[in-house]
Structure formats: structure tokens, C-alpha cells
Amino acid sequence: MSALSLSALEPHLSDRDIRILEDLERFRFLTTRQLQRLHLAVVPLGGHATISSATRGTTRILGRLEQLGVITRLARRIGGIRHGSSLIVWQLGPAGDRFLRARRGDPKRRRYEEPGRTFLSHTLAVADAAVALIEQANAGRFELLELELEPTCWRSFTSSSAATVSLKPDLLAVTADATTETHSFVEIDLGSEHLPAVLRKCRVYQRYHDTRIEQEGRGLFPAVVWVVSDPLRATRIRTAIDTDRHLASELFWIITPESMSRQLAPYPAAVIT
Template sequence: MTPSHTQDLGFHLTERDIRILEDLERYRLLTTRHIQRLHLPIKPFGDHASISAATRGTTRILRRLEGLKAVARLERRIGGQEHGSALTIWHLGSAGERYLRLRRGDTARTQYLEPGRPFIAHTLAVADIAVTLHEHSGAKRFELLELATEPACWRAFTTGTGSTALKPDLFTVTADPHTETHSFVEVDLGTEHLPAVLRKCRVYQRYFRTGEEQALHGLFPAVVWIVPTTKRARQLHDAISGARDLDATLLWITTTEQALAHLAPYGPPVASSGDTTT
């Protein structure tokens, strides 16, 4: 694809089209439903009256962008209660990737490799948390001051044992008129072995002890583990509580259904059978 062709692509893109391309670059993978929720939201989050009309509109936009090679779809699909085009998975196409690079003056090309099922599932689960925050912020329920994805949300730091990096899935800051809520977000689908989860918890604890985040922002964000089921929440709670070298007060565990109560400034989270604070 020639530079002139890529520049010509800009004449075919609306501002909303460009925002869709930027979101696909940012989140790597999104379903049609994610894109609809972000860019053609229904009431009370937006102006569209019905999800069917918004989905049809989103599908038309994506097919047009696909024809321009600005977006591309995965051959793999995901399971779920929805059917049809809403479950199609999209990524940035070759023309879209080049257009965004040239637009900001980047020269390094990003190579696309077909992802495996675990990567797809985790990437879409992280995107779903981000989309939910955007929805509720757009409905003026709170302000979304910051939402950083990988690798922008990573933290490099040094301890006595050497240099390392903290790699959360998301970093978020939400606010209402009275409070700000800062969170490192870890999305767990129940497939990670518990020793691996505990190792990552220890990285958070080592970073906390450096004081670097507190010096920059005056606080250390909550570390919020979001899990799919109450059973998994209990497994993580028991594993963390049983690790004598971990300060469990740094770590929060909640289910996907209860995640917004931790990530948004809705007041102190209320623990339930599916919502565990360690």
C-alpha cells in the first residue's frame, strides 16, 4: 500500500471513523457490540433508541471501513448470549494502521499476528471493563479522568534485587465532586494458576514499598482483581490471605458484575458473597 493511498484514505474517514480506528489500536480487539457501545450508544448512555438500530448502524460503518482495509475481522468468533454480527471481532486493518501511524508521524510498523483463543478472551474481557467505564462516564454518572491501557499503564521500577516492571491490564482514575478513585486493574478469567497470581501480587507489593507512585500522586491505587465467578473470588481471597508475606489490604477482589462499584466513585464498596475485599 502506497503512502498516497493511505493519505487518500483520510478523505473517506469521518471523525467517528477515526475514533473507531484509534480505539481498535488502543484495545487491540473489539467486538461489534463494543464499538456500538462506544460510538453509537443507546439510551440512557446515548441518543439511539434501540440496540437493534444502533447495531445495524455500527455494522454498516464497519463494513465500509473493512472495504477500505481500515479494519479487519477475525475469523474466530466468541460465544455468548448474543448472536450474529454483534459478536464479530475486529482489529485494525493494514490501511488503518498505516493511516494512524502517518497521522502522528510514526515510522515503525506494527506487525499483526493472528492471536490465540486465550489472548482473545482476555483482551476482550479487559476491553469490556473499559467500555463499561466509558459508558457510565458518558452518561455523566462520574468523570473518567484517566484510562490507560497496556503498555501505557505499565510501571518500571528498581528495588534492591534489580529492575522490574509492573504490568496491570488497565490503570483508571474516576471522580465525582467529592472523591477520586485510582485503580490498577487485573482481569482474571479463572485460567491463571494461583501461584502466578500470587507472584503478580508480590510485584505490586514491591512497587508499593518503593513509594514511587505515592510520591507522584499522593496515594497508591487500589489493586483490583476482577474475576468471573464468586468461586474464583473465594479462591483468590483464600490464596492471598494464606500468603504470610503479602499485605492483603493492598488488594481487592470482585466479580465482573460488581466491578463498577470498585472502579467508580460510588462510595465504599459493599462486600457480598460475590464481592470480596482481602
């Protein structure tokens, strides 16, 4: 995008529009509903009084941005057409990518392609967890001191055999109130991974914990919170971790989505060192 075309586009974008583009770059994919929760919150006094009115407002904004070419919708919908516009999935469009890169002087171009169903479902589930934390922080329940998505939250370390090992959490979240901070590596599990794969990733967390790299920089090691699809899955993963002699079971929390917000919020718990 040339300087001239950038200057021609910029007057058509409000501050909120630009924040929407930045969120699509950060999260990769977001539904209309997730974008509404982030940018047109339901506020009975002085804002949108209902979810439906907020969704209509969001749909109008996204339609205008789509016409400008700065965002694009995916061909695939999540949940089927019966759910309407709220579950249309959006990503940054070519013009939006060029616009954001030009603003920060970044020459590196990012490729945007139609994702597979499993990858998309997982990416949106991770986004949903992050959006929930942002909503609660905006509502004043706690402070959100850190919220790192992939790949920012990834960690690399050297194994005992001198090989480089990559740890790839889905999220890193740090919440706080007046007296407590809660640090969490978050794994969103949709039930598609076999238990051996889950245990292999737990062992990478254990190995990273044992390097003490995170503890030296942070003062503690974040709890590893697996958010799983149902109680039966939670029980199976919990049992597998507890019986694995390579794992310190207290490092890992296995929860369902219903208790996610409570677990990631500030809580008085023993520090894992």
C-alpha cells in the same frame, strides 16, 4: 502509505471513522458490540432507540471500513456463530495502521496477527471493563480522569538486588465525583491462572508499593482490584492473599464482574499509603 494515497483515503473517513480506528489501535481487538457501545450509544431521543438498531448501524459502518481496508475481522469469533454479527472481532487493518501512523508521523510499523484464543478472550474482557467505565462516564455518573491500557499502565522498578522488575496491570483507572477520587490498578482474571501465579503477581504489586514510587508521584497507591469469574474463585484468591505473609491484604480487592462498576466508581475509602 504515500502522501497521495493518504489524501485519497482521508475524504472517505469521517471523524467517527477515525475515532474507531484509534480505538482499535488502542484496544487491539474489539467486537462489533463493543464498538457500538463506544460510538453508537443507544439514545432514545435523538439517537438509536434500541441496541438492535445501533448494532445494525455499527455493522454498516464497519462493513464500509472493511472495504476500505482500514479494519479487518478476525477469523475466530467469540461465543460462536449463533451470536451473530455483534460478536465479530475486529482489529486495525494494514491501511488503517498506515493511515494513523502517517497522521502522526510515526514510522514504526505494528504487526497484526491472528491471536490465540486465551489471549483474545482476555484482551476482550479487559476492553469490556474499560468500555463500561467509558459508558458510565459518558452517562454522567462520574468523571473518568485516567484510563490507561497496556502497555501505558505498566510500571518498571528496581528490586533490592538491582534487577529491573516489570509490573503489568491490565488497566489503570481513576474516577472522580465532586468530593472523591478512586485510583485502581485492575486485573481481569478469567480463571486460567493457577493461584501461585496470582500470588506471584500480587507480590510484584507489594514490592512496587514498598518502593513508594507511585505514592510519591500520585499521592497514594491505587487499590489493586482483581475482577474474577465467580464467587468461589474470589474466595480462593482472597484466602490465599490473606494467608500470605508477604502481602498486605488491605492492598487487594477481590470482586466479581457484577460489582466491578461500583468498586471502580468514586467511593469514600481509606487511602492506602
